[in-house]
Amino acid sequence: MNDRENVALSELLATDFDGTWGKEAEANEGTPVIRSTNMRGGRLDLSTASRRVLSRDTVARKKLLAGDILVNKSSGSAHLVGASVLFDHEGDEDYVCSNFIRCLRADRTRIDSEYLYLALQSPQFKEQVFGAQRTTSGLRNLKISEFKNGVLPLPPKTEQHRIVRRVTECLSQVEEIAILRENLIKEGDALLPSMLNETFVSLEASYKTAEIGELALETRYGTSSKCDYDETNTPVLRIPNVARGFVNFCNLKYCGLSNSDLEKLALRQGDLLFVRTNGSRDLVGRCAVFDGGTNDTYAFASYLIRVRLDTQKMRPEFLAFFLNSTRGRVELDQRRRTSAGQYNINSTNLRSIAVPTPPLSVQDEVVEELESRQSTVSALQVAHTETSSQESALRDAILRKAFAGEL
Incomplete structure (x- = not known):
């Protein structure tokens, strides 16, 4: 050039x-x-x-x-x-x-x-x-x-056309890699619910079921108070903190809660958090188990529902796996409602979902096996996701060379 x-x-x-x-x-x-x-x-x-x-x-x-x-x-x-x-x-x-x-x-x-x-x-x-x-x-x-x-x-225009052809040829190969990676991630997303479904279909055939309302000590909505980034207040978990079957602590917001509110809204290890409203149908009903975090106390926002189980009847991890299975998603989907472009599920509908109730020893065995499978799938997805930054760097390198006259 x-x-x-x-x-x-x-x-x-x-x-x-x-x-x-x-x-x-x-x-x-x-x-x-x-x-x-x-x-x-x-x-x-x-x-x-x-x-x-x-x-x-x-x-x-x-x-x-x-x-x-x-x-x-x-x-x-x-x-x-x-x-x-x-x-x-x-x-x-x-x-x-x-x-x-x-x-x-x-x-x-x-x-x-x-x-x-x-x-x-x-x-x-x-x-x-x-x-x-x-x-x-x-x-x-x-x-x-x-x-x-x-x-x-x-x-000159002839050189412009040559550069476009060459860059397009190089970027198309990067795009093929990106599409393959995205497809593998999607397959991973579909694989886990399918594996879970096989497990729970078998359990439903062997054990009685009970509604979540019979297994829960309480269900509660979170705080609707305004949150900000003042870290001197209580961290509040929101919809983005419940993703891919886990609770994460990224981009936290905080809220100054009274002692009485904090007593009601403080999370305990083993609490289940559900997304109760969202513009995306697939996100409503998404759930994960709260496992503690690094702070002494966490609360949760109003777009989430907390279910606190009687752990002598049901392990929270067992219930979370059931609701993330294809069977569980069908139950959630049947209870979703829409209003003003938002999909919702309320605590009453959530409590009416029936779940197989094997003995706790069986639940523990199932959870251990499913956690192992989940770890394998998650590790593969993480590996594929990490290649995204490499693809971006490769695109930048191709474009930098092209417009420096080196391609």
Whole structure:
């Protein structure tokens, strides 16, 4: 890439503009609007674009063309601000982007759209414009004028096309690895419930069942008091702290609770925590056993339900495994309700779920065996997840070489 010049992004655009939002449309009506949630990992998913009521004039001015580049302007996460995707859809239906997205349209007399898109992904460009972020009301925002001041190498069009072909060839191999890894993780997610199901189908055939309400000492909702990051207060577990069958202590928030509230809400080892409401159907009913943590005292938030079992009747780990099995998920799914776009399960419905009740000695044997299987599956998933950072580093290395003239 010897025959090149460095040119500001602003000089390489035919136009650029913010998207729009409009009013909510009826199902299958209105104009599809692309949001940042449709832009993940450099991929554009049009299947979940939101449909909005927009005027013909607005659609005519804002409609996207194949080759447009969509840049995320605002997010609570720094790494998502400035993230972009290439709009390559060609069809009868017009799409627009939301007001949180900036559309960049290349001046194709000077620069190829795909070359421009790849150049925006390069570490060299990102290093220039990372400082173009501003924070307001907890959100990070992209300052467009500074973003457009970033400079890009501009070789002749024939060289641009060669670079696009070479980078696309290299990145496609990385993408194949990423897809394989994602599929293996999904298979792992499906494998454990299936293994659990075999166990509990057998147990149901051999032992009586009892409802959770008969096995529980109490069920309780958590605190609805506002939480913050003041670590002098009591740590409060929330929905993100109940994931993949375990309680984690990441990104904790804290709440100043009275002694009487703390007496009711303090968690004990062996308490089961359930997600009771969420916009995602699959997350509602997700559960895990609280095993202590590093603090003396933890409380829990209102979107969780705590079930405290009579451990002389039921081991909490046994119940958690049952509810994470295919059979348990069916029971939870039958009890979920939806309201205002949120899925919910209440304590009454939760208490009505019937569970096989073998002797405690059998429960302990089952838990030991299932924990061993769970550890194996989790270790495989962790190993595959860790390769994600290696894939990201490989992408960056390819792009850095390409736009340094070394590929």
